[in-house]
Amino acid sequence: xxxxxxxxxxxxxxxxxxxxxxxxxxxxxxxxxxxxxxxxxxxxxxxxxxxxxxxxxxxxxxxxxxxxxxxxxxxxxxxxxxxxxxxxxxxxxxxxxxxxxxxxxxxxxxxxxxxxxxxxxxxxxxxxxxxxxxxxxxxxxxxxxxxxxxxxxxxxxxxxxxxxxxxxxxxxxxxxxxxxxxxxxxxxxxxxxxxxxxxxxxxxxxxxxxxxxxxxxxxxxxxxxxxxxxxxxxxxxxxxxxxxxxxxxxxxxxxxxxxxxxxxxxxxxxxxxxxxxxxxxxxxxxxxxxxxxxxxxxxxxxxxxxxxxxxxxxxxxxxxxxxxxxxxxxxxxxxxxxxxxxxxxxxxxxxxxxxxxxxxxxxxxxxxxxxxxxxxxxxxxxxxxxxxxxxxxxxxxxxxxxxxxxxxxxxxxxxxxxxxxxxxxxxxxxxxxxxx
Amino acid sequence: xxxxxxxxxxxxxxxxxxxxxxxxxxxxxxxxxxxxxxxxxxxxxxxxxxxxxxxxxxxxxxxxxxxxxxxxxxxxxxxxxxxxxxxxxxxxxxxxxxxxxxxxxxxxxxxxxxxxxxxxxxxxxxxxxxxxxxxxxxxxxxxxxxxxxxxxxxxxxxxxxxxxxxxxxxxxxxxxxxxxxxxxxxxxxxxxxxxxxxxxxxxxxxxxxxxxxxxxxxxxxxxxxxxxxxxxxxxxxxxxxxxxxxxxxxxxxxxxxxxxxxxxxxxxxxxxxxxxxxxxxxxxxxxxxxxxxxxxxxxxxxxxxxxxxxxxxxxxxxxxxxxxxxxxxxxxxxxxxxxxxxxxxxxxxxxxxxxxxxxxxxxxxxxxxxxxxxxxxxxxxxxxxxxxxxxxxxxxxxxxxxxxxxxxxxxxxxxxxxxxxxxxxxxxxxxxxxxx
Numbered sequence: 001x002x003x004x005x006x007x008x009x010x011x012x013x014x015x016x017x018x019x020x021x022x023x024x025x026x027x028x029x030x031x032x033x034x035x036x037x038x039x040x041x042x043x044x045x046x047x048x049x050x051x052x053x054x055x056x057x058x059x060x061x062x063x064x065x066x067x068x069x070x071x072x073x074x075x076x077x078x079x080x081x082x083x084x085x086x087x088x089x090x091x092x093x094x095x096x097x098x099x100x101x102x103x104x105x106x107x108x109x110x111x112x113x114x115x116x117x118x119x120x121x122x123x124x125x126x127x128x129x130x131x132x133x134x135x136x137x138x139x140x141x142x143x144x145x146x147x148x149x150x151x152x153x154x155x156x157x158x159x160x161x162x163x164x165x166x167x168x169x170x171x172x173x174x175x176x177x178x179x180x181x182x183x184x185x186x187x188x189x190x191x192x193x194x195x196x197x198x199x200x201x202x203x204x205x206x207x208x209x210x211x212x213x214x215x216x217x218x219x220x221x222x223x224x225x226x227x228x229x230x231x232x233x234x235x236x237x238x239x240x241x242x243x244x245x246x247x248x249x250x251x252x253x254x255x256x257x258x259x260x261x262x263x264x265x266x267x268x269x270x271x272x273x274x275x276x277x278x279x280x281x282x283x284x285x286x287x288x289x290x291x292x293x294x295x296x297x298x299x300x301x302x303x304x305x306x307x308x309x310x311x312x313x314x315x316x317x318x319x320x321x322x323x324x325x326x327x328x329x330x331x332x333x334x335x336x337x338x339x340x341x342x343x344x345x346x347x348x349x350x351x352x353x354x355x356x357x358x359x360x361x362x363x364x365x366x367x368x369x370x371x372x373x374x375x376x377x378x379x380x381x382x383x384x385x386x387x388x389x390x391x392x393x394x395x396x397x398x399x400x401x402x403x404x405x406x407x408x409x410x411x412x413x414x415x416x417x418x419x420x421x422x423x424x425x426x427x428x429x430x431x432x433x434x435x436x
Numbered sequence: 437x438x439x440x441x442x443x444x445x446x447x448x449x450x451x452x453x454x455x456x457x458x459x460x461x462x463x464x465x466x467x468x469x470x471x472x473x474x475x476x477x478x479x480x481x482x483x484x485x486x487x488x489x490x491x492x493x494x495x496x497x498x499x500x501x502x503x504x505x506x507x508x509x510x511x512x513x514x515x516x517x518x519x520x521x522x523x524x525x526x527x528x529x530x531x532x533x534x535x536x537x538x539x540x541x542x543x544x545x546x547x548x549x550x551x552x553x554x555x556x557x558x559x560x561x562x563x564x565x566x567x568x569x570x571x572x573x574x575x576x577x578x579x580x581x582x583x584x585x586x587x588x589x590x591x592x593x594x595x596x597x598x599x600x601x602x603x604x605x606x607x608x609x610x611x612x613x614x615x616x617x618x619x620x621x622x623x624x625x626x627x628x629x630x631x632x633x634x635x636x637x638x639x640x641x642x643x644x645x646x647x648x649x650x651x652x653x654x655x656x657x658x659x660x661x662x663x664x665x666x667x668x669x670x671x672x673x674x675x676x677x678x679x680x681x682x683x684x685x686x687x688x689x690x691x692x693x694x695x696x697x698x699x700x701x702x703x704x705x706x707x708x709x710x711x712x713x714x715x716x717x718x719x720x721x722x723x724x725x726x727x728x729x730x731x732x733x734x735x736x737x738x739x740x741x742x743x744x745x746x747x748x749x750x751x752x753x754x755x756x757x758x759x760x761x762x763x764x765x766x767x768x769x770x771x772x773x774x775x776x777x778x779x780x781x782x783x784x785x786x787x788x789x790x791x792x793x794x795x796x797x798x799x800x801x802x803x804x805x806x807x808x809x810x811x812x813x814x815x816x817x818x819x820x821x822x823x824x825x826x827x828x829x830x831x832x833x834x835x836x837x838x839x840x841x842x843x844x845x846x847x848x849x850x851x852x853x854x855x856x857x858x859x860x861x862x863x864x865x866x867x868x869x870x871x872x
Contacts, residue, residue, distance in 0.1 A: 023833045041628035063833040092834040114622040114825045123626045130583045147566045151863040166604045186550040190559045192477040389550045389872035397459045397499040398528040427587040436825035
């Protein structure tokens, strides 16, 4: 019976006869002996030494089952185990032009992403992604939230029309969802606190290392909630996920990033809450400049959106995330609720990650007043007809409520301190990339 | 502090002063007293009796917090509890034209689906959906499978070009994924057995009660597997989900369908395996007819696809699902592996649900030979350029592998014995419906 490498790498297996299936990760042929590094289906590797008469046709990435005696050899990689092979079953001899080697351009690695996934970097990324999803769900399960599946084919914009993908929908036009928020809002009236991890789509025309056209979006919405409780929920969820991956994914974290684990260990709630107004004061005291629409540099002022650079200034010397609350209403979307104690600000919140990273989640309390919301939709140049159903939620038994969204890729990019968001995505979709 | 109805409905709360938040589900005003059925955020209901001077403005679906003494009254609904209200806080008085009442056309219920979700039927559907997702994931977690998130914006068809949705992708054209299978196949080489629950899209031009344009697709793919093991995996997963929901969702099952629980209790593995050839023999012995392409009725023959009617014949007298295996290659998609012991059949499998329901999941072993697969893609009139990356999986270390897909909505429609698949979907998408 064929087994996984991780399962045979145990002291009590030394001397046993074991069979392992996998792919030829590295290959060094000598006259008498051939050294193979075998990689199995979970990306674990082991050194194997075979009589060269068994390996004549073998190439990199050929799929094989090797059988032999497990021995201890301190010179061998990954724990000092070595398989003394006496039998090889070949499933497939890989073509000799395998495109992924030690030194490859980023473009080649992207063009052949279906093969790049077999590198140890992307195996670790894949496992970390799986853990992030799993532990996010564990948190929602243990808190008794309800999972829902919102539709991704929609008529209305959540984040502004410029980044909508258009779909030919039979004889009609539809769009790909930018966020499930509006649908989650409809569900809280009868399912209570709800959550989803669904893809969201943004037709971002910018070619940056921070944007994907399709990303994995964790979103949650809660009835009868105010801003302080909404912040606590995000804090609890994020701290839980971090605690779990730093416990169960040490190997991947250490393989991918030398500082990740150290940085995660410094994080502890509560995360500081700072109002937007205070953030602007801090940025002005740091003499922070921004570029005006006419291209002129000037000091940042109350009313300006927090740019990537401003967020970097606010977070670069911190080790804990911070919440920025109560943004000016005019720089936030139509659904943000006006602050009852200050008509110019809204009950919106962004969570900024430390070390200069900036926003990883955003949310807030939603406007629950029908006529205020109607006006906001009109002022945003959106078609009121596309939002009639959403307005009904305020017409019939409106309640105070709020929620937030967290981009899984952005979160992972922060944890790993990676430059490029494509590097934390298995099959990234960008302006220039739809294949593989 | 406001609490949930389910939490106060306990003997030891009788006599206590409690506050409950929710919506006015039913309202009967008398001169002195007003009777309210309050529905909370999880859809539980309780009878409340208030002095009518507190309820003057109250309307159906208004959102309120009611406070009072919890009493036992055997005449009251849902357990015989009644709240003697002494205080009402009104959040929002609902407009008086609430469109959902006791007798409504199906179209109205679909047009106002965002409000129909507040009916007890759809609250139960929402909870059952949440459970199906949760317990599916539990199975994969406990079996140590890896969760992945395949891209939904793609270039190639999995199920045939006719049902592809076209997306304007920047200056290019992309399609919405019909199935994540090809991407899951790419992932098994380094992540092992993988699974996802993702939306899939089919531009079905047929207006049937069995098709959705967007559905929730559970898909799994496994390296180094043969057909018998693939069947066992499906059987285990499905039996696990059924066991969990019949334990934890009795209330919803009984509310929605009088036979569901009884039927689920009759299901027990192993599920019978029948070859397609044997299925045709059975159908011929039952004198099963099919409609030819030229509209003439004739006896079903080897080589015909199993129609909805044939599947009904095969399953109507059964209480357990059955697997149909080894279909003719020519009626299955390009990726199905040829049967090594019969060149005319492929290692495909469909799982048919009993009581005449028919297919709930489909899968099989995938063709792993490069040149055979290339020919199959060409013969299927697909563009080989869109599948070059997929062919690489056979060029570099091909392995025997297989997988399956299960439509969550179809599965739930079977469990509840519902006619219309739209009834098990919160926001259904069909040829004629993209809103709400």
